[in-house]
Amino acid sequence: xxxxxxxxxxxxxxxxxxxxxxxxxxxxxxxxxxxxxxxxxxxxxxxxxxxxxxxxxxxxxxxxxxxxxxxxxxxxxxxxxxxxxxxxxxxxxxxxxxxxxxxxxxxxxxxxxxxxxxxxxxxxxxxxxxxxxxxxxxxxxxxxxxxxxxxxxxxxxxxxxxxxxxxxxxxxxxxxxxxxxxxxxxxxxxxxxxxxxxxxxxxx
Numbered sequence: 176x177x178x179x180x181x182x183x184x185x186x187x188x189x190x191x192x193x194x195x196x197x198x199x200x201x202x203x204x205x206x207x208x209x210x211x212x213x214x215x216x217x218x219x220x221x222x223x224x225x226x227x228x229x230x231x232x233x234x235x236x237x238x239x240x241x242x243x244x245x246x247x248x249x250x251x252x253x254x255x256x257x258x259x260x261x262x263x264x265x266x267x268x269x270x271x272x273x274x275x276x277x278x279x280x281x282x283x284x285x286x287x288x289x290x291x292x293x294x295x296x297x298x299x300x301x302x303x304x305x306x307x308x309x310x311x312x313x314x315x316x317x318x319x320x321x322x323x324x325x326x327x328x329x330x331x332x333x334x335x336x337x338x339x340x341x342x343x344x345x346x347x348x349x350x351x352x353x354x355x356x357x358x359x360x361x362x363x364x365x366x367x368x369x370x371x372x373x374x375x376x377x378x379x
Contacts, residue, residue, distance in 0.1 A: 198250075201226045201233065205247035210284050214244065214292030214299070245302035248289075251282075252310040257317045264322035264374065268366045269359075271318050275343055276357035279350045286351065312339050319374065328374045338373050345369070 204225035208217045219240060223230045237243040258270035279286070293300040319338070322328045332338070345365055349357045 198236070201228060201243075202247040202250040205243055206251060206285065209244065209247070209288050213288045214240075215295065217244070219243070241296060241299040241302055244292075244299060245306050248303065248307045249310050252307070252313070257314045260321060264318070264325070264327045265366060265371060267318040267321060268370055269362060271314055272342065272346065272357075272362040272366060272370075273359075274314070275346050276350070276362060279343070279347050279357065283351050286347065311343070315339050315342060322374065329377055332374045332376075335373070338370060341373065342370060 201222065204222050205217070208221055208225060212221075217240065219230055219233055222243065223233055233243065237246060258267050258274065261267050261270060289303070293303060315338070319328070319332055323330045323332060342365075346357050346362075349355050349361060355361075
């Protein structure tokens, strides 16, 4: 891991203060480079150059590449909006899956790069599992909580990992493994035949 440059605390330099406001630019630069060169070839130097920032600014906020990449992935999830309340579980799930399909289509190269990176970097794998994947569940949790409040599904349904694992996994498999579009026909079948039955299952 690169040695973290010593950065004086306190008021900070002008570059540091500017860096605070440019976090989105830095994190977008990370995502761009991940798509272009992959995790192994991504460097802090390249990120700083792409974002027109100093290495000191990067290291002031992230101690190394794994933490920087994890922050960029969390930043990517922040832009994923919680689906509007359609008034029904089915409607909310359709909107959620359409958003998921769009993200998987747009980020397929990024996802492939990360799958390989997680195999070679246990530190990155741990950060993704602890910090990034939970962030990706926020929209799904919101949909389930609303449905439980309406009485459409049991209250404990939101605690089932099966739903949160199935939805993105099946969309990703459709797009990345089979090379097929996750169109409305597929999404509707997934919602009606798989996800709603999983959520409505009662163990008692």
